[in-house]
Amino acid sequence: MSGGRIRSIKPEILEDAVTAGLSDVAFRIFIAVIVLADDYGRFRAEPGWLRGQIYWSKDVDLSVFAAALKELDPLVRLYQVNARERGGTSGRRVGRDSARGHRRHRHRTDRAASQGRHRHCVGR
Secondary structure, three states: OOOOOOOOHHHHHHHHHOHHOOOOOHHHHHHHHHOOOOOOEEEOHHHHHHHHHHHHHHOOOHHHHHHHHHHHHOOOEEEOOEEEEEEEOOOOOOOOOOOOOOOOOOOOHHHHHHHOOOHHHOOO
16 A cells, blocks of 8 residues: 555544445445545555455455445546556545535635635635
């Protein structure tokens, strides 16, 4: 496994309807994908290689593993590059109130604007 990246997984992942419906194998793959993905959310998705990274001390049937990988369809996109299987996270923020991830505010207010806060909400 490559190193150097730190990932944070928030407790809200357990409250999310999509992740709550995953099988145990699929949920473990999803957590591993978060850890293994590069800064753009891309990762190697060859089932044999990925299974070796996740289940290095357990024996999980490759067909069960591949089915669980496909179960992640709403969260993970599988594709091929140069005949190699790759994957990417969907960019969906699990456990967030909205697709943009805003929790405490929805729009920039005049007061926030005058104080220079919430720069990412400009133009809303």
